[in-house]
Amino acid sequence: MNQETKSGQIFDLPTLRRLYTFVRPYQKQFYLLIAIILLNAVLAPLTPLLIKYTIDTPIANGDYSQLTVMLVVMLVVTVLQGIAQFWNTYMSGWLGQYIIRDIRVQLYEKIIGLRLKFFDNTPIGRLVTRTISDVETLSNVFSDGMAAIAGDILQLVLIIAVMFYTDWKLSIISLSMIPLMLFCTYIFKEKIKDSFNEVRAAVSNLNAFVQEHITGMGIVQIFSSEDIEYKKFREINKVHRNANIRSILYYSVYYPVADVIAAAGTGLVVWYGSKQILGAEITFGTVTAFVMFINLFFRPIRQLADRFNTLQMGIVSTDRILKLLDSDEYTANEGTFAPDSIKGNVEFKNVWFAYNDEEYVLRDINFNVKEGETIAFVGATGAGKSSIINLLTRFYDINKGNIYVDGVEVHDYELNALRKHIGVVLQDVFLFSDTIENNIRLGDQSITHEKIVEAAKLVGVHDFIERLPGGYTYNVMERGATLSVGQRQLISFVRAMVHEPKIIVLDEATSSVDSETEELIQHAIENLMHGRTAIVIAHRLSTIQEADKIIVVDKGRIVEEGNHEQLLEKEGAYANLYRMQYKEVHKIGTL
Incomplete structure (x- = not known):
């Protein structure tokens, strides 16, 4: 069954026990809420009893002084009920909000903290549903559930x-409509549960669709697919609308039916009670109290179906949230080695890696980079160059082999x-949609404004930033949309x-910019790599000719390695790539 449409068990004890662990920090408030609930329950039948006695x-007896006393007592009870109801509503809501915050x-x-493989396999919209909709549903478990x-x-x-x-006789008459009410309530509960499941699935699909298509709006518009995508959205939204309308229909039917059943119960009490009054078997006050009892009794029964569905949905949401919290499949194993500084020696030893099962994209990769050296990777698109970077930074973990930094296996390092x-x-x-300075600092308050300006001058981007409105406080908007590709790169x-950093990785850093910006970036690269171990991936071979070592990767394997001159002398794969690029540059230059 689809996880988005699965129904939960109301008394799923393992899930409820786990849910209680989130309540523990607020035990005082929780037990206070229980006490308030008990007080509310005790106060509920008091008013009918007081009215019975008063009548x-x-x-x-025509005792007006005692009548005044009873009116005062009823007023006090009513005020107490109002106060208890206020604290019940407030404390349950307060508890729910603090728990869902945590x-x-x-x-x-x-x-x-999850590895990138998790995000490769999970739609972003589903994660939005988990962190927003599911958690919000869970809050209802506390405010309108348990x-x-x-x-x-x-x-x-x-x-x-x-x-x-x-x-007891009038009680049996009063409760004679209960079986019919319970039957209608059960039917309503099952129907509304199905419609809520449909609504939840539709919300998840809406979130995933909207997030994905807003992110890819450039592709939608450049291929003139607006009408096609609009029609797709209308269909998904139609499913969402129909599911909600079905739930509205069930509510529209159930509550009037429940009111009719409650009214029938009241009518039976009045009919039977009137006969008993005429026969002087019971008092008028007793019948009046029972009419009030029926209203008090049927109201929570009408609400129970809704509350059980709320709890049921909350259990499902809790189950999905806990599965995500408990998942260790995509959690990077944390080492403990956390040096303040490193030299920058890197070694790959017999490394095999596959994104999916046994479909290896890297096969038996071996190389090493010494402190301060520059190594470059070249090869066709899909050869596996970027995968090497992903493994060094532990965005993904290898299937076989070892990766060392300064002789220490990368899994032994504390990840951060x-x-x-x-x-x-x-x-x-x-x-991010933030200022340039905050995008550079990334929350590290130890990085001063002066340090940022100094780095910007070294890169050669300070004057450009100063020309922007607000300078370093200029908001680049989402994904840096207000800047060019080259400006974002700088x-x-x-x-x-x-x-x-002691190790710098440049992944196709100049492949999407014009020649003037590339020259500026090349100057920035030289400053950035100075005194650091550098690993460079580039399509433009002109940018890596000065590298200490160049490695040619093809279909996940290293096929050649050496410096620029050595590889040209071999007349192999690198020499072919170099000649092809030289011809393209020469051809463009003659146009």
């Missing part, structure tokens, strides 16, 4: 006990400590430089 004694923080902390159900059931038990204590010493500049630069160089 049968002060009013029947869960959402844990969930986000878990998500940002506590409310417990209070309703306790109130029903007390009312039944008081009713039978008062008059390892990545702190590796600066990565990717071809597709991601900038900012990524500044970002890498201010974090002072």
Whole structure:
């Protein structure tokens, strides 16, 4: 069954026990809520009993002084009920909001610690549903679920006990409509559960579709697919609308039916009670109290179906959230080695890697880079060059072999400590919707404004930034949309430089820019690589001719290695690549 449409068991004890672990930090508030629920349940049958006594004694006897006392007592009870109801609503909501805050923080902390393979296999919209919709559903478990159900059931038990204590015959008459009410409630519960499952699946599909297509809006528009995608969205939205309308229909039918059944119960009480009054077998106050008891009794029954569905959905949401929190399949194993500094020696030894099962994209990779050296990888698209970078930074973990940094296996490093010493500049630069300075600093408050300006001057981008409105406080908008590709690339160089990594990785860093920007970037690269171990991936062979070692990768294997001159002399794969690029450059130059 699809995880988005699965129904939960209301009394899923393992899930409820896990859910209680989130309540523990707020035990005082939780037990206070239980006490308030008990008080509410005890107060509920008091008003009918007080009215019965008032009608049968002060009013029947014409005792106005006692009547005044009873009115004051009823006023006090009503005020107490109002106060108890306020604290019940407030405390259940308060508890729910604090708990979902904690869960959402844990969930986000878990998500940002997962390896990239998890995000390769999981739609982003589904993760949005987990952290927003599912957690919000879970809050209803506390505000309108467990506590409310417990209070309703306790109130029903007390009312039944008081009713039978008062008059057992009238109680049986009053409760004669209960089987029919329970049957209708069960049918409603099952129907509304199915419609809620459909709504939940539709919401997840909407989130995934909207997120994906807004992110890829450039592709949609450049291929003139607006109408096609609009029609797809209309269909998904139609499913969402129909599911919600079905749930509205069930509510529209159930509540009037429940009211009719409750009214029928009241009518039976009045009919039978009137006969008993005329026969002087019971008092008018007793019949009046039972009419009130019926209203008190049927109201929570009407709500129970809704509350059980709320709890059921909350259990499903909790189950999905816990599965994500408990998942260790995509969690990077944390080592403990966390040096303050490293030299920058890198070694790959018999490394095999596959993104999926046994479909290896890297096969028996062996190379080493010494401190301060520059190594470059070249090869056709899909040869496996970028995968090497992903393994060094532990975005993915290898299937076989070993990777060492300064002679220490990368799995033995504390993950953040390892990545702190590796600066990565990717071809597709991601900038957040924030200021340039914050995109460079990335939350590290130890990086001063002066340090950022100094790095920007070294990269050669300071004057460009100063010309922007607000300078370093200029907001680049989502993904850096207000900047050119080259400008985003240069900012990524500044970002890498201010974090002072000992190993610098450049992945196709100049493949998407014009020649003028490339010249500026080449100058930035020279400054960035100075005194650091550098691993460069490039299509343009002109940018890596000065590298200490060049490695040619083809179909996941190393086929050649050496410096520029050595590889040209071999007349192999590198020489062929070089001649092909030279011809392309020469051809473009003659146009």
